[in-house]
Amino acid sequence: MRDYLGALLTMKILVAVKRVVDYNVKVRVKSDHSNVDIANVKMSMNPFDEIAVEEAVRLKEKGIAEDITVVSIGPAKCQETLRTALALGADQAIHVETDANLEPLAVAKCLKALVEREQVQLVILGKQAIDGDNNQTGQMLAALLDWPQATFASAVECQADKVAVTREIDGGLETLSLTLPAVITTDLRLNEPRYASLPNIMKAKKKPLNTIPVTELNIDVSPRLTTVKVEAPAERDAGIKLESVEQLVEKLKVEGLI
Amino acid sequence: MEDFLLLDNQLADDEIILRDNLRRWVDAEVIPKMPNAFEQAIFPKEFIQQTADLGLLGMTLPQQYGGSEASYITYGLACQELERGDSGLRSFVSVQSSLCMYPIFRYGSEQQKQRFLKKMAQAKLIGCFGLTEPDAGSDPASMKTTAKKVAGGWLLNGTKMWITNAPIADLAIVWAKTSEGIRGFIVETEFKGFSCNEISHKLSLRASATGELVLQDVFVPDENYLPGSDRGLGAPLSCLNQARYGIAWGAIGAAMACYEKAVEYSLERKQFDKPIASFQLIQKDLAEMLTEIVKAQCFNLQLGKLKQENKASAVMVSMAKMNACREALNIARQARNILGANGISLEYHIIRHMNNLETVFTYEGTDNVHHLIVGRHITGISAFE
Numbered sequence: 001m002r003d004y005l006g007a008l009l010t011m012k013i014l015v016a017v018k019r020v021v022d023y024n025v026k027v028r029v030k031s032d033h034s035n036v037d038i039a040n041v042k043m044s045m046n047p048f049d050e051i052a053v054e055e056a057v058r059l060k061e062k063g064i065a066e067d068i069t070v071v072s073i074g075p076a077k078c079q080e081t082l083r084t085a086l087a088l089g090a091d092q093a094i095h096v097e098t099d100a101n102l103e104p105l106a107v108a109k110c111l112k113a114l115v116e117r118e119q120v121q122l123v124i125l126g127k128q129a130i131d132g133d134n135n136q137t138g139q140m141l142a143a144l145l146d147w148p149q150a151t152f153a154s155a156v157e158c159q160a161d162k163v164a165v166t167r168e169i170d171g172g173l174e175t176l177s178l179t180l181p182a183v184i185t186t187d188l189r190l191n192e193p194r195y196a197s198l199p200n201i202m203k204a205k206k207k208p209l210n211t212i213p214v215t216e217l218n219i220d221v222s223p224r225l226t227t228v229k230v231e232a233p234a235e236r237d238a239g240i241k242l243e244s245v246e247q248l249v250e251k252l253k254v255e256g257l258i
Numbered sequence: 259m260e261d262f263l264l265l266d267n268q269l270a271d272d273e274i275i276l277r278d279n280l281r282r283w284v285d286a287e288v289i290p291k292m293p294n295a296f297e298q299a300i301f302p303k304e305f306i307q308q309t310a311d312l313g314l315l316g317m318t319l320p321q322q323y324g325g326s327e328a329s330y331i332t333y334g335l336a337c338q339e340l341e342r343g344d345s346g347l348r349s350f351v352s353v354q355s356s357l358c359m360y361p362i363f364r365y366g367s368e369q370q371k372q373r374f375l376k377k378m379a380q381a382k383l384i385g386c387f388g389l390t391e392p393d394a395g396s397d398p399a400s401m402k403t404t405a406k407k408v409a410g411g412w413l414l415n416g417t418k419m420w421i422t423n424a425p426i427a428d429l430a431i432v433w434a435k436t437s438e439g440i441r442g443f444i445v446e447t448e449f450k451g452f453s454c455n456e457i458s459h460k461l462s463l464r465a466s467a468t469g470e471l472v473l474q475d476v477f478v479p480d481e482n483y484l485p486g487s488d489r490g491l492g493a494p495l496s497c498l499n500q501a502r503y504g505i506a507w508g509a510i511g512a513a514m515a516c517y518e519k520a521v522e523y524s525l526e527r528k529q530f531d532k533p534i535a536s537f538q539l540i541q542k543d544l545a546e547m548l549t550e551i552v553k554a555q556c557f558n559l560q561l562g563k564l565k566q567e568n569k570a571s572a573v574m575v576s577m578a579k580m581n582a583c584r585e586a587l588n589i590a591r592q593a594r595n596i597l598g599a600n601g602i603s604l605e606y607h608i609i610r611h612m613n614n615l616e617t618v619f620t621y622e623g624t625d626n627v628h629h630l631i632v633g634r635h636i637t638g639i640s641a642f643e
Contacts (some may be wrong), residue, residue, distance in 0.1 A: 200313075201313075202272065
């Protein structure tokens with residue numbers, strides 16, 4: 001990895017993708033308030049993970065990466081999500097099968113095991129999944145691996161064994177320089193994912209996809225958290241339009257808000 | 259929209275991936291452009307290369323001819339998603355794939371396949387299909403276009419009307435009467451004596467290029483004669499059968515777009531202090547719309563499986579096309595009604611779909627003729643021959 005050419009020729013990327021409720025679906029809370037109802041609901045790849053796949057494919061197209069492995073952890077249906085990633089340009093896929101709902105720490109531990117097994121130099125993940133909104137997996141993975149991390153990437157620039165990552169922060173843009181191996185999590189503006197063409201979808205059917213049971217990784221994936229109650233956000237009444245500041249002040253007084 | 263009857267369980271992963279990808283493309287790249295394209299009566303030219311890049315042209319053909327060997331269900335799903343965008347876009351893909359690439363694949367010589375198909379899959383060559391004439395619609399056998407054998411080729415004379423893609427085409431699959439019956443020819447639009455007049459003043463399929471083909475002593479060399487077309491009218495009808503299958507899926511795509519818009523609107527629109535979705539008459543409409551969409555989807559799915567196994571008959575395809583187009587048109591009209599005045603604005607897309615479906619209802623076999631095809635199947639008596 002220290003050698004410039006070596007880095008160019010051998011860089012392997014691991015991209016983690018999660019199958020989540022499609023962003024267009026209006027979720028409903030189950031009647032027992034234990035969770036949202038995802039039975040028979042449209043599922044798709046977490047949008048931030050699509051961006052992670054796209055970034056990996058672009059690094060490969062630029063000749064910086066040689067090989068892209070995508071991984072998804074979850075039930076059998078995750079294979080469809082992995083095939084989507086393969087159709088977008090990943091080379092092979094690993095499906096870690098489990099019907100349990102893994103928390104970020106368990107996911108990070110699984111990914112660490114795979115990173116070590118697959119000998120990757122760069123891990124790209126979405127900054128968060130749009131279902132749990134935890135925004136933890138990438139950070140935990142970097143800590144477990146003791147690798148540098150750059151979260152919320154809006155630009156990624158690889159040079160030899162370094163990677164420069166631009167992040168959108170409150171004051172403007174911040175650019176970090178990391179030494180590979182590293183963990184990057186993607187923000188929305190990093191890229192615009194491509195559309196998979198039909199020939200690539202058909203080619204993806206023939207790319208390797210290995211399924212391993214989560215137990216094979218010998219990791220304690222039991223949950224650390226208990227969900228007490230899930231509730232839909234309170235419904236908001238529509239606002240009203242006022243003509244002037246005076247009216248606004250009066251209205252706030254009447255409502256007892258000032 | 260909601261997969262009410264869990265029909266996705268019947269689909270293969272690659273079929274779902276293609277559909278979902280195409281849905282994303284149509285939402286982002288097609289729908290925002292359609293109100294203007296429709297109003298200005300322009301077929302957005304960028305769709306030509308984009309549909310080729312997505313691999314949608316001739317997708318069921320073998321890879322050696324530029325196809326992807328996609329299943330018929332994949333082709334159907336693609337038509338459904340494209341027509342969720344606009345019937346004109348789906349028509350472009352149908353004509354190129356089912357009416358132009360398919361006849362060359364099925365009735366063409368190996369040399370013709372090599373020469374045309376890959377370029378057509380890449381959209382380097384665009385085709386159109388010339389069967390209908392000013393005085394020959396439902397009765398194509400009464401066509402007046404003739405092909406006379408001359409040394410080294412054929413001399414074609416006649417006029418073809420209502421030809422989708424004609425103004426943007428590089429070649430036309432023209433059907434003409436020879437002394438031995440109806441035969442097919444690949445007429446290149448640069449041949450001497452060939453001309454095309456664009457048809458304007460349409461109030462339906464406005465975002466689709468339609469034209470009239472005029473053939474005046476057009477010399478077509480022997481190498482452009484489709485050798486397999488010697489079965490007569492059966493050849494062009496088999497092409498229409500391919501296209502009608504896609505239309506059955508496509509029309510329901512347009513219906514889905516209208517239904518979704520109607521649901522969304524009726525939940526947001528408040529009258530008498532409550533969403534209009536809370537009124538029984540609206541709910542009845544929505545329930546009927548969803549029911550008809552799901553029924554037609556089941557029909558399409560079963561028909562797609564049969565087509566894949568080469569077991570789908572022409573009468574099955576007629577019934578699917580007839581049913582899907584009628585129900586889609588009704589759904590579009592109901593949705594238009596639910597949106598009230600907003601229903602006629604291009605901004606809400608429904609009036610565009612509704613006007614398009616007026617064409618889809620009668621092209622590639624009118625509703626009446628498809629009823630008669632089904633009627634002939636039931637009774638054994640032809641009411642039109």
